[in-house]
Amino acid sequence: MSLFITTVAEAQAETIKIQLDAMMKVTADPNANYNLILTKVAGENYEGIIVDYSNQIKAKGRYVQRGKKYLEDGHFTFYYLKGQIESEGEYDRGVKVGYWERYDQNGKRKNARYYPAESAALIREAMMLEKDDDN
Secondary structure, three states: OOOOEEEEEEOOEEEEEEEEOOOOOEOOOOOOOEEEEEEEEEOOEEEEEEEEOOOOEEEEEEEEEEOOEEEEEEEEEEEOOOOOEEEEEEEEOOEEEEEEEEEOOOOOEEEEEEEOHHHHHHHHHHHOOOOOOOO
């Protein structure tokens, strides 16, 4: 899989734009469903925002660079189309960990989901999240 990244220097802030498909996976499709816009914070850490084709915010959170990949790492918030919070919680290098709060489209709290932190390393390994490949 090819990865198209646009880098722009803006007053010492590095901004990277990555195209994502409907499943929020990296794509080379110029008609991508989403764009991930990353702004470098420090070192390998980035603030990220995912927007759809009409610039509506789908998600925002922290990322860490591992090789040529950018993995979710830290607090994340996902949004419904009209801007209400859909879910929020923590990622650990690409894997959900801990309790994730969930809400319906009217803002009513749904049952939280729990993702065991002790499983994160096994999931990362199985998904090869930290393996750097160009395919």
